[in-house]
Amino acid sequence: MGIHVPSNVPMESTPFKGMEFEADEIAYGFYNEYGRKAGFSIRKEYVNKCKKTGVEGVRGKDKRDQNVKNPRAETRCGCEARLVIVLNRDSKKYVVSEFIAEHNHYLHLPSTVHMMPSQRKVAATHAIEIDLAHELGLRLKQSYELLSKQDHKNYLRSKRQRDMEHRAAASLGRYFSRQLKENPSYYFATQLDCEELITNIFWADARMIIDYSHFGDVITFDTTYSTNRDARPLGVFLGFNHHRETVVFGGALLYDETIESFVWLFETFLEAMSEKKPITIFTDQDAAMSAVIKVVTPETYHALCSWHMWQNAEKHLGHLLKTEPQFNADFLACIYEYDSEDEFLTAWNEMLDKYDVRENKWLIDLFKLKEKWAQAYVKRIFTAGMKTTQLSESFNADLKDCLRTDLNIVEFFTHFETIVNQKRDKELEAEYNSRQKFPRLKLKSSPMLNQVATVYMPKLFDLFQTEVEEVMALSILERNVSQTHSYVVGVFNQNGKYEVIWNPLDETLSCSCRKFESFGILCRHGLKVLDVLDIKLIPNRYIMKRWRRDAKDGTCDMCNV
Structure with missing residues (x-):
């Protein structure tokens, strides 16, 4: 994992011996x-040594069944960083006798x-707010949101009242101006009709x-209706980050x-994203x-x-789903299971x-689009493991939970911000856990697992x-070993x-399953060949940056694999 030394802490805030x-x-x-400034948590110990080994900061041997499905992540890593103080009996003061600044783990952002x-301290004012929230019957999640947004949204009520006094277009203009x-990098665009009225709106912070x-x-892009009293379709562009979070x-x-x-x-979206x-x-x-x-x-x-396809199948083939229990499995197998084009075509015709159902129009039309949904074709393209727009479905569901049909457009944007911030809070939590907890290696002596344990996100x-x-x-x-090994x-x-x-x-390594090309990690088949060749570490080219811990460091031009 390397040595990590805090570099952003002022000298006056840094301990020293004596x-x-x-x-x-x-x-x-x-x-x-x-x-807090350096990015690590502390704990107070008079003596922190294992009685058996004398080693500090290492979790004892896990006594649970080794076959446990989801073993608890490691939080101790034998870090030697410390501040040791001793009491000077003459001066009655506590003196730093030892200070080690180097850490063997990632520091928090x-x-x-x-x-x-060590930073989870509740201030007295926040404690009062929590008690008050409890007395008012607010759920824990609501009281947390109250705390996190209190500082910068305590005037929200009066602001909403002012917004509602203006026409929607004027309110929207004021919202975007704010x-x-x-943030001058905020991007928004509106499309006007012939009467200079707003028709379409796009925004991205x-x-x-x-x-x-x-x-x-x-x-992924999807639309949903009934987001406000105008029942406009809401479209959201979503994806996976390096934690596989939305x-x-x-x-x-x-x-x-x-x-x-x-x-x-789509032209506006690409313009916002520098093309x-x-x-x-x-x-x-959607045909359009x-x-x-x-x-x-x-x-x-x-x-x-594929999820929408299945929804449509229920509409067009509902009679088969009711009368032929095996049809469900056969249809889904055509979507997901067949890696080769020949296998897919054979299974589809069977x-x-x-x-x-050879004359079923919906299936005939669907087959014409087979390159867009059948695994045999989709595996040729990088998808990051995504198969559906359910990211969009989930986001829309979250948004609907806090929307009412009587909201004006600015209130809608306020709620949208709330949901976006909740997703970002999840990313922060995942980032924190990735630095606080360490993956449990099932094969601790594996050089390859040790290599990627400090590189990949959990x-x-x-x-x-x-x-x-x-x-x-x-x-x-x-096997056929010549100039290239096949x-x-x-x-078996x-x-x-x-x-x-x-x-x-x-x-270079390639497999007909194309897991690396489509998902971004090496497959078991390729790893088997590396093992046969006695290659114990993954070549760097096969550790994709978008899945790495440093995925957001520097610039990224979205490599096309």
Whole structure:
């Protein structure tokens, strides 16, 4: 994990050997404040050594079953950083006898230090607010939101009253002006009709634009109705961050869902994002949207949401779902299970014949779009593991929970901000946990797992560790070693074979399952070949930056894999 030394702490706030304090509590407070600025939590111990080993700061051996499904993450890592004080009996003061500044773990970001155990102190004023909230019957989540937003939104009620006195367009203009004043990088655009009335609106704050530069390789876009009393469709651009948490790239209120509105929206979205086009976009089966994506951003792969497909299947094939229990499994297998085009085509034709649905118009039209939804084709494109627009569905559900149909447009934007901030709070929590807790290696001696444990975010590490575990079940069924090494990999006496090619000249690896090309981590088949070749570390080119701990460091041009 390397050595990490705090570098952003002023000298006057940094302890040193020989420093004196009037009391041990003062020393604790000084060191705790130093930890807050540096990004680490502290705890007070008179003696902190394992009685058996004499080693400090290491969790004892886990006595639970080794097969436990979700083992508790490590929070102790043997860090030697410390401040030791001793009482000088002559001066009656506490003197620093030892100070070690180097840490063997990641330091927390300024935005997450409030989550550290030693910083979780509730101020007296906040305690009063919590008691008051409890007396008023507010739920815990509501009282937390009350605290977190109290400082900068305590005038919200009067502000809403002022907004509601103006017409929606004027209020909207005032809202956007305030946003621009607070952050000049805020982006918004409105489309006017022939009578100079607002029809479509798009907005993205600075954080959304930055997040898109890092994670906008795969996005999802969906619309929903009844977001306010005008019942305008709300469209939200979403994606996955490096924690595989939802990240928001922008929002839109549309007048309608016509080609004209979508052309304006997608052109405006790309303008806001400096013309960086996503590799893949997931949408529902809206024909107007599909036509616009093909024209506005033809380089982008347009994938159809499998969840929406299933919803449509219930409408068009409901009789089969009721009378043929196996149809459900056969239809979903055609979407998800077949890696090769031949296997997919065979299974699809068998399904049509088995249920006598060759003349079904919906299935005929769906088959024409097979490159947008069948695994055999979708695996050719980078999707970051996304298969549906359910990120959008989830976001819309969260938004509807705090909306009423009598809200004016500015109140709607206020609620939208609240939901976006909740998503960002989840990212901060995930970031904090990734630095506070360490993944539990199931094969502690594995050089490869040790390599990526400090590189991948926890969720990605868990997924990769599963691939490593599955290597043991695989066999090399065929091999052809020439200028390039070709292997056929599979599970002995089971269906499913994958071709893995290793080129020793440029150290490139490819597998017919295309997990790396589509998801961004190496597959078990490729790892099996690396193991056979006695290659114990992953080549750097196969550790994708968008899944790394430092994914948001520096600039990111959304590499196309």
